[in-house]
Amino acid sequence: MKAISKSFHGIPANQDIHLSIESGEILGLLGENGAGKTTLMNILYGLYQPDAGQISINGKGIRISNPVESIHHGIGMVHQHFMLVQNHSVIENIALGYKKTPFFFPKTKIRKKVEDFSKNFDFHLDPEKKVWQLSAGEQQRIEIIKALLNGADLLILDEPTSVLTPLEIKELISILRQMKAKGHMVIFISHKLDEIMDICDRVMVLQKGKIAGSSDTKDTDKQSLARMMVGRDVVFNIHREKITRGEKILSVKNINALGDKGLFAVKNISFELFKNEIFGVAGVSGNGQRELAEAITGIRPLFSGQIKINGKDITNKSPRTIYDNGVSHVPEERMRFGIVPGLSLYDNAILKQHHTKKFSGRCFLNYKKIKDHTSAIINAFKISTHSISNQVRNLSGGNIQKLILGREISETPRLLVASHPTYGLDVGATEFLRNHLLELRKQGSTVLLFSEDLEEIFELCDRVAVIFDGQFMAVLDSDDEQLCDIGLMMAGSKRV
Ligand SMILES: Nc1ncnc2c1ncn2[C@@H]1O[C@H](COP(=O)(O)OP(=O)(O)OP(=O)(O)O)[C@@H](O)[C@H]1O
Ligand SMILES: [Mg+2]
Structure with missing residues (x-):
């Protein structure tokens, strides 16, 4: 992404952003609430059009007018808030977003694919369950499978861990590591600095719509990242005084x-x-x-x-x-x-x-x-x-x-x-x-x-x-x- 800018009602959400990622890389995207992370990724996924700037893949300039086109270019996104149909089963939800869905519902084929993926990436998902019966972690796996089935080389995850249990986070991390090993690219948005330091190769920080800095994770630490994000030192200075409880x-x-x-x-x-x-x-x-x-x-x-x-x-x-x-x-x-x-x-x-x-x-x-x-x-x-x-x-x-x-x-x-x-x-x-x-x-x-x-x-x-x-x-x-x-x-x- 080159010199990307985007405003809403005249107020800039992204200003002159440059972002690049290469095969097998996990890039962390950090920034305060409202810094412009989701907007930038929505542009890459074709949900928003930038006011200025270019996107290119393998050196070739492209235009992404909508998510169908971004999927075609090998980009997948799991949103901050899931977008699944609660009353449909896992298979039905995957079929809904499947770019090759033909006129007849390819149930057996998709079930087989889900099973293959579960085996390949070592995760568990019952294809027949309805979405409302699933935990947040399982719902997220549907979104990830959807993206991978569509052939995503680049997977964007917008705050994927905030709704997961610690065990589910471990499982997600292991899935991401396997994706990396297979040459996929991941852009990972999170507010949890420990996770970013743990999973990402490189991290980029946005502040009020602009790039505040970027670094390889091995050359930085949590304090510096927090400072880059907020513009001041963040010390969790929390003091609980003794109070006698009342009635x-x-x-x-x-x-x-x-x-x-x-x-x-x-x-x-x-x-x-x-x-x-x-x-x-x-x-x-x-x-x-x-x-x-x-x-x-x-x-x-x-x-x-x-x-x-x-x-x-x-x-x-x-x-x-x-x-x-x-x-x-x-x-x-x-x-x-x-x-x-x-x-x-x-x-x-x-x-x-x-x-x-x-x-x-x-x-x-x-x-x-x-x-x-x-x-x-x-x-x-x-x-x-x-x-x-x-x-x-x-x-x-x-x-x-x-x-x-x-x-x-x-x-x-x-x-x-x-x-x-x-x-x-x-x-x-x-x-x-x-x-x-x-x-x-x-x-x-x-x-x-x-x-x-x-x-x-x-x-x-x-x-x-x-x-x-x-x-x-x-x-x-x-x-x-x-x-x-x-x-x-x-x-x-x-x-x-
Ligand atoms: N569709 C829209 N219409 C108007 N303003 C928008 C729209 N989408 C985003 N914005 C504004 O753009 C700014 C950046 O929002 P964005 O969602 O990208 O932030 P974020 O970095 O993802 O924050 P968070 O950590 O809270 O998810 C915000 O001020 C937001 O209000
Ligand atoms: Mg966001």
């Missing part, structure tokens, strides 16, 4: 809840949460975390058991009633449940509060207050957007995450249920969010934090529960000596 806020008693597949996903869990504390739930994802969060916030019905907030029974009450009792929720699948992409930032900023006195007059919404509130969130979270009337679908992935976070936590909720709140955030925003959670704790909120990131858990939490197969293996204080065994407990051994 009881949440009581969860012997709750059971079914998962999507009709089996018990939450099994007889009991615990209590108190004012001024952050309570972490650590575990490998898929062990009941999502279902537990949904049960507490009213999205998933309880099979049995009882939940009280501030002494009031909220068992099987509606999400709205539970919200009105002071419970905020940052859901795991924020793109599906957290926003309406076609609405403006300010509509989205009050999605669950439009009925409250704060934002509505007698009959009409009070737009002045709504807009002020939205501007405050934009400032606090440094959301990059040209206007608060901008549709949310035009924001970068990380900036959408920030908007949802801002909406849910700006009000000092009584209880905040937060699932993986730092997913998709750049290093600066992560630091800000963690400090903000500690600030909420100080101001008297209670936080129930679901995270797979043990560093995050240790930094923030007063107590940690370890979840495995829908059950708590242990609840540990932050100074418990057994904290070092947390890895074992996450794999299913109960506290002795």
Whole structure:
């Protein structure tokens, strides 16, 4: 890519970008939320047309007007947010994107191909399963197979690991290494510096739409990359002061809840949460975390058991009633449940509060207050957007995450249920969010934090529960000596 520039509504998203990659190379692409990474890759994939600049392959200038053409040129892309049809099977989804799909549905042929690829790259995928039954890692494998089946020499992965479990990340890395060995090229976008250092041969950093620098990974380190990205030193300076916890806020008693597949996903869990504390739930994802969060916030019905907030029974009450009792929720699948992409930032900023006195007059919404509130969130979270009337679908992935976070936590909720709140955030925003959670704790909120990131858990939490197969293996204080065994407990051994 040579001298690529692209603006939206007169605001530059990419300015004079040069990028090259050669056979067998894995290139990392780094940059803050809104730096222009996805835009640049969408140009390479033919989704956007650049305003200026050229693209060439093997020295030959080409024009890529749409993804069909980029696939033809051997370029494949796995998007930041998957684009699969939930009710279709693995085979059907692959057939949908298959460039050679003939008039008749080539089911047996595609099944055979999926099996061959699974063997060749050593991964597991049941071709007959429906997409909604699959984990994030499995869905991603569909996207990768789709690209490879179409003959992709260059695979673009936009934040592929933010939705994966640690085990799935290992599997992905192994797939990428095999691709590299076979001469494929990979462009890998991530906010996780460890991963970039581990997987990539070379890394390029974007800052506010421009190249801030690039380097072979062997000649750089995490600190330098973070500095290049943010323009200042990023030291995770997080200090959790001692606070005596207050009165009881949440009581969860012997709750059971079914998962999507009709089996018990939450099994007889009991615990209590108190004012001024952050309570972490650590575990490998898929062990009941999502279902537990949904049960507490009213999205998933309880099979049995009882939940009280501030002494009031909220068992099987509606999400709205539970919200009105002071419970905020940052859901795991924020793109599906957290926003309406076609609405403006300010509509989205009050999605669950439009009925409250704060934002509505007698009959009409009070737009002045709504807009002020939205501007405050934009400032606090440094959301990059040209206007608060901008549709949310035009924001970068990380900036959408920030908007949802801002909406849910700006009000000092009584209880905040937060699932993986730092997913998709750049290093600066992560630091800000963690400090903000500690600030909420100080101001008297209670936080129930679901995270797979043990560093995050240790930094923030007063107590940690370890979840495995829908059950708590242990609840540990932050100074418990057994904290070092947390890895074992996450794999299913109960506290002795
Ligand atoms: N279709 C669009 N219409 C208007 N603005 C857009 C559009 N797509 C991207 N932008 C803007 O371009 C800028 C760069 O966005 P981009 O999605 O490339 O960032 P990113 O580096 O991928 O960030 P993140 O880490 O948050 O995913 C942002 O300010 C975004 O709002
Ligand atoms: Mg992006």
